[in-house]
Amino acid sequence: MRLRPFVLVVALVAALVPGVAGPARAAVANSWGFALVTDPTVASWTTLDTTRQWGSWKTTAPDLWAEGGKVSTGVFQVRFPRIGSSSLGIAHVTPVNSAGHYCAVIQWYEVTPDQIVLVQCRAPGGVLTDTAFSVMWTYRVSYAPTATTYAYLHYRDxxxxxxxxxxxxxxxxxAGRSSTGTYQVRLYRVGAAAIPAGNVQVTAVQRQAVPRRCKVTNWMFEGTDILAEVTCYDQQGRVTWSDFTLSYHRGRSVTASLGTPQNFGYFHHWRYDANHNSVTGVGGNTISTVTPGRFTVRYPQLGVEQTHAQVVAEGPGPNYCNLAQPWTHVGTDAELDVICFDNAGNPVGSRIMAAFTSRT
Structure with missing residues (x-):
């Protein structure tokens, strides 16, 4: 499938990063954290599920945990301790809900020394509604010319x-806008030559806190470049403008870390090299259909220690995908219960991209 021409509007990455890193940031370089909010009604600051959270702060502050709390109906804040980095990095969020709720990131920011991620969730039709979700944030400042790659961006419409x-x-x-609500992204040199390998995740970002969700319409490779088309929608399923984050990882965790975590996997419906398991290899994960629009994705031997999952829909139209319930560990395997919806919140078939990681 051919993607539309790019509107090239972004500067060289190397020119962006030095302006945001300095001596005061040295201790939080290459920071990341993930968490699961199972009860979106708890007061601030409640410790979040300790079986499904971890972060780079654990190397220096092992007794601290990510915390969170309800701000207002449908709005929840998560605090990752000791890794504050202003508005840098990116955040991803996936709803954990079987009724078609969807979530977006409002913003992320530092309250020294912590990093705060503010999330809004809505029911079909756009009404703010308390909703469980998984969330991650990562910030990278170092470069590593290795066989594994990672790239991300925060785009502002x-x-x-x-x-x-x-x-x-x-x-x-x-990245750039090709038409209202449709965006072209090009990530240079991070792909595998002539193979559609790796995983893409996308999340809507809405500082105005209006209803939005974004997805990957299509992605492909050109040489070793990764090309992706992102489309965003409002509560009526109309294509409309939105800010968003996008990340791509190949041969490493969705957290972007080059070392730990080393137990991770990612899955795509029909691209063999985009189905990767760090333990069992390429093609090592499986999917089965439970009911129309609902799938079980299984990651063999990755259900160890604290774990995390993100999911995004791929394809045309306003369909979107969630986790129907928190992922489970079955022996040493991990299982994701993925469910996809049309704009009205009815289950419907969709291609998916799912990322999973352990803390180790």
Whole structure:
């Protein structure tokens, strides 16, 4: 499938990063955290599920845990301790809900020394509704010319530019609006030559806190570049503008870390090399249909220690995908219960991209 021409509006990644890192940031370089909010009604600051959270702060503050609390109906804040990095990095969120709720990130910011991620969730039709969700945040400042790669960006529609980005190979990260609500992304040199390998995740970002969700319409490779088309929708299923985050990882965890975690996997419906398990290898994960629009994705031997999952829909139209319930460990395997919806919140078939990681 051919993607539409790019509107090139983003600067070289290497020019972006030095301006945001300095001596005060040195202790939080290459930071990340993930968490699961199972009860979106708890007061701030309640410790979140300790079996499904971890982060880079654990190396220096092992007794601390991610915390969270309800701000207002449908709005929840998560605090990752000791890894504050202003508005840098990116955040992803996946609803954990079987009734078609969807979530977006409002913003992320530092309250020294912690990192706060603010999330809004809505029911079909756009009404703010308390909803469980999984959330992650990562910030990279180092580069590593290895066989595994990672790149991310935070795109702001009003300015038609990427406001922060990173590429593990210091390649360019480009994005631009091709039409209202449709965006083209190009990540230079992070793909595998002539193979559609790796995993893409996308999350809507809405500082105005209006109903939005974004998805991957399509992605492909061109040489070793990754090309992706992102489309965003409002509560009526109409294509409309939105800020968003996008990340790509190949041969490493969705957290972007080059070392730990080393137990991770990602899955795509029909691209063999985009089905990867760090323990069992390429093609090592499986999917089965439970009912129309509902799937079980199984990651063999990855259900160890604290774990995390993100899911996004791929394809045309306003369909979107969630986790129907928190993922489970079956022996040493991990199982994701994925469910996809049409704009009205009815289950419907969809291609999916799912990312899973352990803390180790």
């Amino acid at each position: 009003q300015e038609n530019r990427v406001v922060h980005s990173h590429s593990s190979l210091q390649g360019m990260v480009l």
